[in-house]
Amino acid sequence: MRAFQFTKMQGLGNDFVVLEGPREFADEEIAAICDRRFGIGADGILVVTRDDPVSMGYWNADGTIAEMCGNGLRCVARYAYDRGWAPDRNFVVLTAVGERGVRILEDGVEAELGRPRLNGSLKVDGAEYHLVDVGNPHAVTFVDDPAMADVEVVGKRIQSEFEDGTNVEFARVVDGGLELRVWERGVGETLACGTGMVAAAAVAAEQHNLRGPFRVDVRGGTATVDLRDGVAWIRGPAGYSFRGSVGER
Numbered sequence: 001m002r003a004f005q006f007t008k009m010q011g012l013g014n015d016f017v018v019l020e021g022p023r024e025f026a027d028e029e030i031a032a033i034c035d036r037r038f039g040i041g042a043d044g045i046l047v048v049t050r051d052d053p054v055s056m057g058y059w060n061a062d063g064t065i066a067e068m069c070g071n072g073l074r075c076v077a078r079y080a081y082d083r084g085w086a087p088d089r090n091f092v093v094l095t096a097v098g099e100r101g102v103r104i105l106e107d108g109v110e111a112e113l114g115r116p117r118l119n120g121s122l123k124v125d126g127a128e129y130h131l132v133d134v135g136n137p138h139a140v141t142f143v144d145d146p147a148m149a150d151v152e153v154v155g156k157r158i159q160s161e162f163e164d165g166t167n168v169e170f171a172r173v174v175d176g177g178l179e180l181r182v183w184e185r186g187v188g189e190t191l192a193c194g195t196g197m198v199a200a201a202a203v204a205a206e207q208h209n210l211r212g213p214f215r216v217d218v219r220g221g222t223a224t225v226d227l228r229d230g231v232a233w234i235r236g237p238a239g240y241s242f243r244g245s246v247g248e249r
Contacts, residue, residue, distance in 0.1 A: 007079065008040065008042070009239065010071075011075055013220025014190050014220060015041075016075055018047075018079055020048055020050070022047070030045055030060075044069065048079050053091065053094050056095050058072050066136055067095075068095060069194065070193070070198060071194040074109040074194070077102035089105075093111075095135070108237045110235040112233050116133065122139065134195040136167065137164070138169060139167070140203045141171070142173070143170050144172070146170045146179050152183065158183075167183065168183040170182070173208055174217075176214075176215075178201060178217070179218075181218070182218070191219045192218040197216040197218065202227065223237075
């Protein structure tokens with residue numbers, strides 16, 4: 001493995017190895033870095049490049065490129081702002097799906113995730129999955145209790161229905177908000193998924209006639225999703241875990 005310095009960050013327990021770019025990695029390098037036993041351990045790698053605007057690249061733990069990551073975008077915003085790379089607390093980050101607005105708050109970070117597109121539904125084994133594009137693909141199903149969902153088995157089953165895979169959300173409406181568990185393609189079950197939280201909120205707004213802002217509870221904590229004139233914003237924590245370096249081996 002090549003030598004590099006890194007910062008470990010997380011948003012709601014969705015954790016990342018953050019590197020300054022520009023830089024590229026082979027799939028096997030990314031998988032080795034993200035391995036929780038033999039590497040640093042993470043759900044994915046974020047590459048943050050100081051430019052105008054700041055840019056973000058994201059790779060899943062298995063080495064595949066992901067179009068968007070909501071918790072990762074908040075971490076990128078925090079990282080760039082803390083290093084003085086941003087003009088003020090409100091700025092934009094260039095992602096694989098275009099520029100996205102971010103805002104640094106006293107208690108977290110708010111990030112724009114664009115306009116969720118609802119693309120119909122799919123029935124599998126008697127359950128309905130609502131298909132949502134949040135820059136990356138999602139299949140949202142509503143269940144009686146997300147805690148009882150067989151996330152790994154069902155997540156893999158639904159993911160196999162799509163050539164490029166999909167993220168799968170198991171959601172429940174509670175007091176006008178949502179409880180959620182997520183199976184992420186290229187990772188497995190994660191403690192949180194920002195785009196998945198947005199996807200579930202978008203479906204809840206249409207199918208259950210709910211109005212936001214939505215409180216969304218995941219295994220890693222709580223965030224708020226707001227749909228403003230059709231544009232989704234997610235507000236939640238973005239924190240540092242530790243910094244370190246990896247030497248040649």
